[in-house]
Structures are given as C-alpha cells and as structure tokens.
Amino acid sequence: MHSFKTNHISKHKLSLSPFLNRTLSFIKNRSNLHGQGTSEKEQILDKKFLKSLPKIELHCHVDGSLPLETIKKFSQRCGISLPKDPQLLKERTSVTSKCKTLFECFQLFNLQIDLLQTKTNIEEGVLSILEKASEENVKYIELRFAPQLHLKEGLTISKVLESAVKGFKRGKSELGIEGGIIVGALGDLSEQLAIDLFQSSAPFLNKAEEGGVVGVDLCRVINQYHNFGTAFKIARQLGYPTTIHTGEIGSPEFIATSLEQLYANRIGHGVHCIKDEQIIETLVKKQIPLEVCMTSNVQSNIYFRGGFHSYQSHPVRKLLDHNIKVTINTDNRTISDTTLTREFHLLNKYHHFGIVQFEKVFSNALDSIFAPPHVKQKLQPFLKEYQSLTTN
C-alpha cells in the first residue's frame, strides 16, 4: 500500500470560471507537478481539478451507463418495479459484492437493455449519458451498443440506430459534446448476423457531424475471434473503423488475432498484453490504442485466475510507461459505478498519474478517435490546455 501526503495541490483555488484561469493557481504551484522537492508519489490532485480537465472517452456502453435517475424514469414508464431501498437498488444496477460470478455481473445489463426497447427511450437514454459525461467536461465520447439486443418490441436495426443518432444529435447541439455511435456485433451470435448488422448500419456511417455511426466493435466473445474474419473484412470494405473487445480476460494471443484477422484499429481493454512481450512490441510498433477501463477490469478479473484483482495490481501505468497508446475509459458508468473523473482520481491515487500522464492520455485518445479529421481539429484546443499546464 502506498502512502500519500495531502499536499497543497489538493487545495489549489478553482474559483475562476474558464478552465485556463481556474488552473492558474495550479500552475503557480508547478513545482509540485515536476517534482521540485516533491516526489511524483506525493502529487495528490484535487477531484474538482480532475473533474475540470477536458476529457475524451472512447469505450462506454450505452446499456451499462444509463444514469440512475434515467433508469428510475424509464422503469416507471415500462412498468418495471425497482427496489425502493437505495442499497437494494444499487445491487440491482451495479456490480457489488453480491455478484458472485461474472455471469451474475452480466445479468446487470438486462435491466438497461429491457428499458431501451423503444425509440423514445433509446433517444433519451443516449442523451442522458451525454449529459452526465458533459458534467465532467467530456468533450468527445463514443457510445457503443449492440442494436440487435434492442429489437424485442419490434424495432428494426435502422430504427434503433436512428433513435440513438437522434439522441446524440440533441446532445451535440444542446451540450456541445462531440462523438458518435459504435455499433457492436455480438460474439455469441453468428457471423452472418454480424454481417447483416454492419450492412444495415452502413447508411449511418460517416455522419459524424450528426453524431452518427463512427465505427464497429465485437463484444461478448471469449475465444472465437477467427470466426468473424469475413464479417470484419466486409466492415473494412464498408469503411468502418474497428475496435475489438479482447485482452480483457483470457489469452493475450487473441489481441494478435484481432489485429491480423479482424483489422482492429483499436483494442477494447487489451490489458492482458502485459503478459506477452511480443504483443507489447507489436502494439508499440503499430501504435495501436488500448481502451483501458481500470475499474471494470478490477471488478471482472476477480473471477479469473491471473487477472488484476486490485487497483494496485492493474498494469495501466506499466502499459503507459511501455509507450503503449493508453486511453482511459469507464466501460460502464452505472454498472461499474464510476466516472472518468473517478478513474482519473484512482489513477492518481494508485498509479501516480500526474498532469503529464493525463496530458499523454488525452493526446493518445485524440489521436485515436474514429470521427473524421475535422472533428479532431475542433478538439485540438483542449490538448493545448493540457500543454499550457505542463509547459508554463
């Protein structure tokens, strides 16, 4: 266990409104950033300051991130009863010690999936997640979900996507948040269904200005990656950027399979690469971004031999120090009961991330977004905000 001094960084003033002004007093204490008389381990960053940092999120599931108030509202609307007791409600909506197996953790998604079966709820649900993200200064977010899980009440894939895009478009105009939707194929369904999904979603691609589809994903797959080669070849021909859930659990060799056979531009999680030097070398050489979700990994790896059972044992800092393109994400804001600000706080607390590391993480994410170059251009000033913190 590391010991941390509560020093003056945690007490810097945040009273001035624009971000740069807010951080001026922080910059004045920059000796704390760069270790003049203060070791890296002592840099405790205030949560308000961490919240104020501009952020990018690349890995966030819609059906695991509906805010609690949205879950309550939609449940009433759908006639689903929820526990009144706050503790019981928490157990119904997020990972707690009550989850005895990973399968029980997966069951938590069913509630939010059931609530997202109508056009209105999908649109409002997406918007509600964007509102929460925006509150912690997320400037760009890619929200992912599997449209095929939202057809229970007669919607088509097109209608599901139309509603999600409508929600994103509202978020973009009402909150100024950029980003788009990642369409997830399900690894426990057939390859043909993945192909059907990618083809049905194609009309929504390249509409990033409207918060449209920006890429595709493969989730719920443990080891059958090679069965999806044709689907992802078609995805590539259709022009989708690709991210693949792999290296979260199981063998690191599936990261290589995802890169070679599924044309992955990014890897969802990928943290188990730390066990394979050759894969680390490939990830560094090709500068493949990893969408790291620390809390989610700690929660799910409890159930796997060789997993990362605690924040302290998570390899995120080693990955960054290996020069792997690490980005930081929540995975599931509600099910994992976290936010990006909380992830930043935990990175600061357990892995000594300071402003230099957070700048790197922002710059990595900015490089890795799936939206077209003009969106990246719009986000450049936020990187400059970080740079002003580290160079002044």
Ligand SMILES: [Zn+2]
């Ligand atoms: Zn995920």
